[in-house]
Amino acid sequence: MSRFESFFEGFIFWSRWVQAPLYSGLIVASFLYLYKFFQELLYMVKYITIWDETEVMIKVLGLVDVSMVMNLVVMVTIGGYSIFTSRIDVDMHEDKPLWLEGLDAGQLKIKLATSLASISGVYLLKTFMNYRNEVQKTSTEGVIIEIVIHMVFIVSALLLSQTEKITHSYHTHGVVDDENGDSGH
Template sequence: MLKNLEPYLEKTIFNSRWILAPFYLGLILGIVLLFIKFIQKTIMMFNTVFSASVSDVIVNILVLVDLSLVASLLLIIIFSGYEIFVSKIDTGDHVDRPSWMGKVDFSGLKLKVIGAIVAISAIDLLKSFMDIPNELSNGEADKLMWKVIIHMTFVVSGLLFAIMDKVVGDTKKH
């Protein structure tokens, strides 16, 4: 009796991967929202460029870079996640197809994500350093210290992920 149910169960489990598709569509909407904030920030920069200090302009540009990196991270997650878990993206031999598409496994996706998170964290940290006032209060110093600690945690995590992937890759398959 259970043997008769097995094909249906397996087919149901296999088809359940499509439940992830709306998540990826939602992430595309997230990119649209980031684009709107990007445009809003760009317009604000043009309106204040002549009255802003060089430091303010640099910080605002770092915000644009940050938004771009987050949007790129979302695209990596959308493309790779969809291809790993849902279905291959059939673009044929389109000239603009990213070379890494279809070649990034779950392990590679984790490394790309942690690398992007480290870059985003570094930009946020740089923005914080650019905004340091002449005198730091204890609260501001603590906040800056925690940003450095969190950034270093991301860096160490990324290194550990890379080392683990290297060790697993060098281990012979059984």
């Protein structure tokens, strides 16, 4: 029975590689989004002379939104792969992003929630700018719903960070603190 158990545990451990195609798909999606970014940028170049400042700001916020979504995709791709599939050996690489230092699943969740709140904030700002320009096309109810969604992202990020703080506090104080094996409790 132990041979079967050993094989089955090895199979379960190997199954983490099922995620690898998902990360590859996110990389392909990144290139598609990059295409969309430059398509929007060229559109801006073409019509910049006929837009007023508010319209330009809305278009620039759209580009910022694309950039922030790309940051989110990079975090999910690199962070998810290195946490759940296989460690990426970039410790000595000069361009290693700082956010990868000591990254764990809890920290990744906080970074993702914060990114979602930021993206939601940019989208909300675009909505407010559009609302100011075209009151009849955006209902007050729609803006209120977006504010509520944005606040949910912010509260979620705060709760996740508080949970992570408590978890790290527990790990720091709940493990053996000194050389004698005293945990301090």
